[in-house]
Amino acid sequence: MQYHHDRIQGIDPEGLLYIDDDGRERTIDFETCRRNWMHHSGVSESRCVAWRDIYDEPPYIEFFSEPKIRFTFPYKRTWREKWRRHPSELGERYFRATVDALNREGWTTFDLS
Template sequence: MEYHHDRIQGIEREGLLYIDDDGRERTIDFETCRRNWMNHSGQSESRCIAWRDIQSEPPYIEFFSDPKIRFTFPYKRTWREKWKRHPSELGERYFQATVDALDREGWTTFDLS
């Protein structure tokens, strides 16, 4: 499943609240994401719950929920950002704010970029 990042309503220690396509509030359980990540990566202990790629078009953070849920950060890049192969400044700001919020709650994300 894929959603625009503006669907995210909040990030807490236990999970992420978001609005689904039917307008209902849903929760991504971070403990489930952590277990799924450990099964995927083969690690025995980890606080990782998602992977992220700021160089992707559009940039995204994808959680190891069941099923996986991806939040995108689709902002138009200026010609200079395209030329330098940088993400859009606005998209990067929202992307980093989301990663920082997860970090503050004690969770990590795996960087694919």
């Protein structure tokens, strides 16, 4: 599943609340994501719930829920940002704010970029 990041309604210690395509509130359970990451990565202990790539087109954060859920940050880049292979300034701001909110709640993401 893939959604625009503006579907995210909130992040707390237990999970992420978002709006699905039917307009219903849904929750991503971080404990489930953490267990799925540990199984996938082979680590014995982790607080990781998603992986992220700010340099992909569009940038995204994908949670290890069942099924995986990806939130994208699709903003047009200036020619300078394209030339430097940087994300758009606005997209980067929203992306970083989401990662920071996860970190404040005690969770981490794996950087693929």
